[in-house]
Amino acid sequence: xxxxxxxxxxxxxxxxxxxxxxxxxxxxxxxxxxxxxxxxxxxxxxxxxxxxxxxxxxxxxxxxxxxxxxxxxxxxxxxxxxxxxxxxxxxxxxxxxxxxxxxxxxxxxxxxxxxxxxxxxxxxxxxxxxxxxxxxxxxxxxxxxxxxxxxxxxxxxxxxxxxxxxxxxxxxxxxxxxxxxxxxxxxxxxxxxxxxxxxxxxxxxxxxxxxxxxxxxxxxxxxxxxxxxxxx
Amino acid sequence: xxxxxxxxxxxxxxxxxxxxxxxxxxxxxxxxxxxxxxxxxxxxxxxxxxxxxxxxxxxxxxxxxxxxxxxxxxxxxxxxxxxxxxxxxxxxxxxxxxxxxxxxxxxxxxxxxxxxxxxxxxxxxxxxxxxxxxxxxxxxxxxxxxxxxxxxxxxxxxxxxxxxxxxxxxxxxxxxxxxxxxxxxxxxxxxxxxxxxxxxxxxxxxxxxxxxxxxxxxxxxxxxxxxxxxxxxxxxxxxxxxxxxxxxxxxxxxxxxxxxxxxxxxxxxxxxxxxxxxxxxxxxxxxxxxxxxxxxxxxxxxxxxxxxxxxxxxxxxxxxxxxxxxxxxxxxxxxxxxxxxxxxxxxxxxxxxxxxxxxxxx
Numbered sequence: 001x002x003x004x005x006x007x008x009x010x011x012x013x014x015x016x017x018x019x020x021x022x023x024x025x026x027x028x029x030x031x032x033x034x035x036x037x038x039x040x041x042x043x044x045x046x047x048x049x050x051x052x053x054x055x056x057x058x059x060x061x062x063x064x065x066x067x068x069x070x071x072x073x074x075x076x077x078x079x080x081x082x083x084x085x086x087x088x089x090x091x092x093x094x095x096x097x098x099x100x101x102x103x104x105x106x107x108x109x110x111x112x113x114x115x116x117x118x119x120x121x122x123x124x125x126x127x128x129x130x131x132x133x134x135x136x137x138x139x140x141x142x143x144x145x146x147x148x149x150x151x152x153x154x155x156x157x158x159x160x161x162x163x164x165x166x167x168x169x170x171x172x173x174x175x176x177x178x179x180x181x182x183x184x185x186x187x188x189x190x191x192x193x194x195x196x197x198x199x200x201x202x203x204x205x206x207x208x209x210x211x212x213x214x215x216x217x218x219x220x221x222x223x224x225x226x227x228x229x230x231x232x
Numbered sequence: 233x234x235x236x237x238x239x240x241x242x243x244x245x246x247x248x249x250x251x252x253x254x255x256x257x258x259x260x261x262x263x264x265x266x267x268x269x270x271x272x273x274x275x276x277x278x279x280x281x282x283x284x285x286x287x288x289x290x291x292x293x294x295x296x297x298x299x300x301x302x303x304x305x306x307x308x309x310x311x312x313x314x315x316x317x318x319x320x321x322x323x324x325x326x327x328x329x330x331x332x333x334x335x336x337x338x339x340x341x342x343x344x345x346x347x348x349x350x351x352x353x354x355x356x357x358x359x360x361x362x363x364x365x366x367x368x369x370x371x372x373x374x375x376x377x378x379x380x381x382x383x384x385x386x387x388x389x390x391x392x393x394x395x396x397x398x399x400x401x402x403x404x405x406x407x408x409x410x411x412x413x414x415x416x417x418x419x420x421x422x423x424x425x426x427x428x429x430x431x432x433x434x435x436x437x438x439x440x441x442x443x444x445x446x447x448x449x450x451x452x453x454x455x456x457x458x459x460x461x462x463x464x465x466x467x468x469x470x471x472x473x474x475x476x477x478x479x480x481x482x483x484x485x486x487x488x489x490x491x492x493x494x495x496x497x498x499x500x501x502x503x504x505x506x507x508x509x510x511x512x513x514x515x516x517x518x519x520x521x522x523x524x525x526x527x528x529x530x531x532x533x534x535x536x537x538x539x540x541x542x543x544x545x546x547x548x549x550x551x552x553x554x555x556x557x558x559x560x561x562x563x564x565x566x567x568x569x570x571x572x573x574x575x576x577x578x579x580x581x582x583x584x585x586x587x588x589x590x591x592x593x594x
Contacts, residue, residue, distance in 0.1 A: 121318075123314070123316070123318055124318055124320060124321075126279055126305070126318075127312065127314060127318040127320075128320070128331070129278075129279075129304070129305040129306045130277055130278075130279070130305050130306070130308075130310055130311070130312035130377075130380075130386075131306075131311075131312075131331050131332035131335065131376065131377075131380045132306050132307075132309065132332050132334070132335030132336055132380055133306055133331075133334075133335055134304075134306050134335075137306075137334075137335070138306075141331075142320060145322045146321075146322060228322065
């Protein structure tokens with residue numbers, strides 16, 4: 001691998017993988033709660049929440065990035081608070097890239113999970129309740145196994161989206177090699193300098209390979225899981 | 233074991249206002265679709281919160297709107313067998329059967345091998361629900377409910393989704409449950425044949441109200457209730473005991489009114505049976521008839537005559553402890569000059585007693 005790529009290129013790929021991994025992993029639990037709430041609960045402000053979740057899908061990414069900068073930047077309300085109390089800094093760090101990627105990928109993740117939850121027959125959950133399972137147990141033993149394909153699909157979709165996120169990331173955390181220069185940012189940077197096309201092209205190939213691998217993996221996993229839970 | 237139910241519930245234009253007590257045994261909630269049976273059973277299970285009411289089981293309050301008590305379904309320990317099975321598709325048959333075991337209190341309960349054997353599903357344990365037939369699924373659902381070690385078994389039309397052959401396959405298992413496990417059962421059905429075969433107590437419902445309730449043998453042979461039970465379906469329960477097989481393929485049964493012959497079906501001598509005799513299948517003669525093809529001629533006594541609105545009348549006959557209903561025309565009634573207390577002969581064709589109407593004693 002190291003022969004194929006220059007250290008900068010390799011750095012960009014590794015950073016992208018790290019950013020996407022954490023963005024996906026940390027937004028999974030919240031995504032599940034939000035998807036469950038949207039699928040099953042009736043509450044005041046449900047449409048508002050739905051709109052908020054989907055906003056990053058519709059807004060220009062540069063707007064999302066700018067809003068992140070305003071709130072989570074060094075001068076932002078939330079950013080200052082997190083820095084003072086937890087020493088957590090997002091601005092111009094890879095953590096910020098992960099946050100931007102997570103927010104951009106969130107609607108896709110929630111959508112996939114919500115569809116899976118809506119497809120679960122509540123009658124099965126009722127049956128589990130009559131057999132003595134409390135709500136939490138019903139969720140853990142019936143709902144969760146049945147929506148597993150949806151969760152996996154949502155996670156892989158989110159990972160792929162995070163890998164490709166560009167606009168919000170570059171607006172929020174800029175394009176610092178080794179810090180915040182993800183794969184798409186690196187391709188963009190190479191294209192800005194004369195003679196950088198060859199390097200950019202190598203990264204393009206890597207991006208395609210990662211995307212294909214993710215797609216095939218998701219197909220394979222969801223087919224295996226679907227076979228397991230279809231009851232055949 | 234007594235389940236006591238008092239409920240009032242309104243949805244849309246339908247009002248449910250029902251109260252009944254279910255003693256030990258199989259209590260059948262019988263009525264047409266839309267009479268409120270499922271609402272009652274869902275309220276007992278805790279899946280529906282009625283507007284007003286109180287449900288107790290052996291003195292334990294499951295629900296009381298006045299005292300603001302509402303036990304959630306998972307604390308009630310009701311084994312619920314749904315019409316549509318509702319097996320968990322991601323679990324094997326064995327895991328489905330043992331699902332309730334995780335949550336049931338530790339202690340003696342039905343064990344898997346015995347229940348699987350009783351329900352004839354021992355060979356299916358490692359399969360998944362998707363690979364089972366409708367009848368097999370329903371038997372697994374019944375086993376799953378029993379193995380959760382419930383205090384009461386609730387069955388909501390467990391056979392309604394099955395064809396006649398599958399029903400005939402499952403009914404004997406239900407009889408065995410009733411007789412072997414001594415588990416109280418609340419059984420919802422709109423099929424008189426099922427109710428007559430299984431029930432020890434019947435609660436008759438119509439349009440959200442309880443029309444009548446009482447022991448099955450009394451209620452089903454109550455001539456006044458016959459129109460509500462469905463005239464064509466009206467009939468009574470007769471107890472009989474197998475005494476032996478004849479070489480021509482008929483079994484000889486002993487009843488309080490004399491011998492009776494049925495197709496043999498290989499039942500052991502001594503087996504106690506209960507036969508459901510449809511009122512429309514019974515003929516009446518004032519003298520023991522001669523030269524008649526019908527084999528079964530039982531001595532009986534006219535107990536009560538209930539003239540209906542139309543040209544028919546319902547006759548209640550006594551045969552020892554049992555009651556037999558006979559539906560004849562008013563014209564025959566006057567031609568024969570029948571009156572209460574009179575000794576008559578009830579005539580049954582052997583072939584009119586279908587296998588579906590022959591059940592264990594219960």
